[in-house]
Amino acid sequence: MSEAAPSPDWYALLERARWAPSGDNAQPWRFRILSSHRLTIDVHDTSHEVLYDYRGQATLLAAGALLETLRLAAMASGWNVDTESVHRVGGLLRVTLRAKPWEGEPDSLHAVIESRSTHRRPLSPRRFSVSDREVLEDALPCGYRLLWHETPLERWRMARMLWRNAGIRLTTPEAFTVHRDAIEWGVRESADRIPAAALGMDRLGLALMRSAMKSWRRVDLLNRYFGGTWLPRLQLDLLPALFCGGHFLLLSPQPAACAEDHIAAGEALQRLWLRAAALGVQFQPNYTPIVFHRYVRSGERFTGAHRPWSQARQLADLLDDEFGESVMRHAVFMGRMGYGRPPRARSIRKPLAELLLE
Missing domain, CATH: 3.40.109 (NADH Oxidase)
Incomplete structure (x- = not known):
């Protein structure tokens, strides 16, 4: 018997991707695993409820951060995630993704996905090197x-x-x-x-x-x-x-x-x-x-x-x-x-x- 083709562990990748930032930590997205290699993300447009989501643009920024986080997590596990389509379904933005094997080096940024955070207090006034x-x-x-x-x-x-x-x-x-x-x-x-x-x-x-x-x-x-x-x-x-x-x-x-x-x-x-x-x-x-x-x-x-x-x-x-x-x-x-x-x-x-x- 031939071995089954490898497939990504979507649950492990999404466990990491969910740490992406969103306005007020609203997390306006939901994930649906379509098959072993395909995933959709439904992103809710909050512009009707949130003053600061002008024309849904803050939501789209957050969606982009989510997609980049997912790609970084995927590359660290030997996969590349490509966007197949982006279209609107009512008040949702639906992004369909496909995973393909990745043989390149992972991006080191994946190591700080979970520790990245927001700091709202005063910091050192020392200029950057x-x-x-x-x-x-x-x-x-x-x-x-x-x-x-x-x-x-x-x-x-x-x-x-x-x-x-x-x-x-x-x-x-x-x-x-x-x-x-x-x-x-x-x-x-x-x-x-x-x-x-x-x-x-x-x-x-x-x-x-x-x-x-x-x-x-x-x-x-x-x-x-x-x-x-x-x-x-x-x-x-x-x-x-x-x-x-x-x-x-x-x-x-x-x-x-x-x-x-x-x-x-x-x-x-x-x-x-x-x-x-x-x-x-x-x-x-x-x-x-x-x-x-x-x-x-x-x-x-x-x-x-x-x-x-x-x-x-x-x-x-x-x-x-x-x-x-x-x-x-x-x-x-x-x-x-x-x-x-x-x-x-x-x-x-x-x-x-x-x-x-x-």
Whole structure:
């Protein structure tokens, strides 16, 4: 009798792939094993529920990060995973994949798939060494590049910009439920949200936030009359922006124009994030300024409230002044990095059984 042809262990590969990042740890995907060599991934478009998922683009970024993570895990096990098709089915993006034997060397990035995480607290302001910057930039696919803001003055300008951005986030009524539902209180690890201990606030700040977030009416009252945005903006935005090795803007070869472009950007982002983890460099996304910029430049209002919309228009102008309008058309992600100890609290992931479809 002839031996059966080898096939990938999809369960082992998906156990690793599920560690890919997603907005607020939502994990908007489900896996279906079609056959020994084929898999589909259904990705739920969260743009109707999540203010920050402009036109589903944040979901597509996350899908790209997931696909890159799966490919890295597969190559480490002797397989290559190719995309057969990407198409929409109602509110889902369905990606069909096929596994083929891989005889090349695995990418070393697979070793940090599980340990990669988000760090939201202040980091060392020490600038990156030339060699570390080169290693980070070399992780990107051809055509992608990083625009750095590392000097004290540049970090101060980014801190002011993120302070303004936080004011929009915290005073937009439509964002309240997104923030409320994203936090799990009283834990250091969360399988489907962000643990409060990982937010970057001290105990007093967390206590005040938890009390305020019982209702939008309470949040709005504190914002209007008691400076309710000041403490979270200080601890979550201003100080981390000042204390880091540098801010970066991830630029794509051409402006992202379709689902495949945003997925490719997510693949590039995940490679950058994993390379940072391999270097021991901490990483925090700051994606919402790009989101607000896109809302404003497209003329699509994200809120019925006048003040946050007016502030978003000002923020969009600041971004264009800081980076240039042509650069912002190529911007697919923004964040900060720096040297520091790994976070003691973090998001984990749902069990694979909850992510599998029959």
